[in-house]
Amino acid sequence: MGFKQTRARSFGGQVGQRRKWVGFEWNAAGALSGAVVDAGDGTQHTVKFDTCVLAAGAHSGQVASLANIGSTQAKEASLRVPLPVEPRKRYVYVFSTQGDNGPGLATPLTVDPDGTYFRRDGLGGNFLCGRSPCDDEEPDCDTLDVDHGYFDTDIWPTLANRVPCFEAVKVQSSWAGYYEHNTFDANGIIGRHPHYSNLFIAAGFSGHGIQQTPAVGRAISELILEGRLTTLDLSRMSFDRIVKQQPMFEVNIV
Template sequence: MEATRDVVIVGGGVIGSAIAYFLKATSAFAGSITVIEKDPSYEFGSTARSWGGVRQQFSTPENIQMSQYTQEFLGQISRLLGVDDTPVDVSYHEQGYLFLAEDHQIPRLFSNNAIQRSLGVNVGLLDADDLARGYPWMNVSDLAGGSLGLSGEGWLDAYSLNQAFRKKAISLGVSYIAKEAVGLESDNNRITAVRLADGSSLSGGYIINAAGPHAATIADWAGIDLPVRSRKRYAYSFSCRTEITGCPLLIDPSGVHLRPEGKQFLAGCSPSPENDPDCTDFDVDYGWFEEHIWPILAHRIPAFEAIKLENAWAGHYAYNTLDQNAVLGPHPEISNFYFANGFSGHGLQQSPAVGRAIAELITYGQYRSLDLSRFSFDRMVTGGAISEHNIV
């Protein structure tokens, strides 16, 4: 048995590293923290393969408020995460999200807008004429309108954000170990230790599940059914000879989404639920692009009829099958076992708020900055889903 840690975090991606940082940065917390991360290169983690999107256009107030804190955090990231006065650059491009809508989607667009504006989100509703004037390269013939984030939305380099959290956490005294967790040990409704693949174990006062797409496996070791599954998503990178200027992160009514990436573009689309099985491999389906995504791209942006596919890769969502929202906080019976799971593609942009929230729960026994109690594990038992209508 290795030395006991006050907190053991399983998973060193952006969520686990954000939790480690916020705990160590909290003056009232004086404990020891170890983060277990089996892939120290982060090559196969969800964070490194993320699009890095940051938006406030959600339909759930808590999701909006978490993203608002992300904007606040990014505005002072060098002060918060800089080590030895070295500036932190996560390549944040504040170019907005543009949700496009057909006639039947307008009521939902207006409903979401009302919620967003009530919370101070800087968002504007556009009609088809507005879209035609603002984006002359876009085909708007079948569109009724759109919703554009006017500030506080864009994308960043996900790997850089993860590394910034990690480096700062280490500078504050957090330990990272490159080992694989293979089980949990328990006693009297408490998790006492994490078993590791090399035969050793690491005991802890608090055990935090921040294992991304593998979260259900960690929970199962504790006898807990956590409805978070690994769901594969593709990113396709392509180039276009025609210059497309002023392009935000665009979400077509079909669900196809795209954004600029330097001189190229990224595109993707989540499959329908019946065609979205649990999956852990990284194989890329090029037919999905050729048969489904490209025709929609070419319809929406005629210049995309002539493009060159440059690259493609697969990553995984930690997909909460109940409601595609986060599961946060302690288990109701195993009180020292904490969840930070099920973000369904939004973990990166919610990581600062989640790190702060879990740090507050462990340090003070309650949320202090933002009440996220609606995302507790209890709804996994009751089935009380929190519907988020703006899932990308």
């Protein structure tokens, strides 16, 4: 986001640090025409727009609902379909082998069949690891507190089974963040909204959005500037697949 904000500023964009998008405005024809923003100091104002990109990460589904996307009262069927993106808390743990018999520098990102992943973090024998819990074990999203027991019970045994010297590791630090989980098919939703022709969605990347960033940014800019996708045909990733109930599942998502 930091990079995106710097680039946005360099092209004359406005970046609000503590501003929160809390509503939409419509013109007389029913098109979206502005974003209502809470300035964080008790005031609200409207940012008028011709074109809007909805890219609110884990909160994209909630922001979409501000535009009545997913409203059961909507007359048009495509507007009754919610943007299925919600927060899912995920933990990342850092452990160290202290350089003792650890996997070498060429160790790739390694994903065990049970979903546990690890990768090197720098040159000093540190590793990052994590694993998405099963659906019925999803932690609540009220806080970003880390469940340290989850490493001990669910991750460590797999690590030690895969790499024997990991039996002796200790967690050095940890943190939690929110995956922007697409509950429909755990993949990004990219493109124009079928009801609002000036609303473009780039959301729901479900924990693998950073690696897709260049392609998504290019696709959204092509749709806005040229009216169509010209470099990569990402049309299967549009919101239409949710309206048509055609999920695009992918195996081995962590």
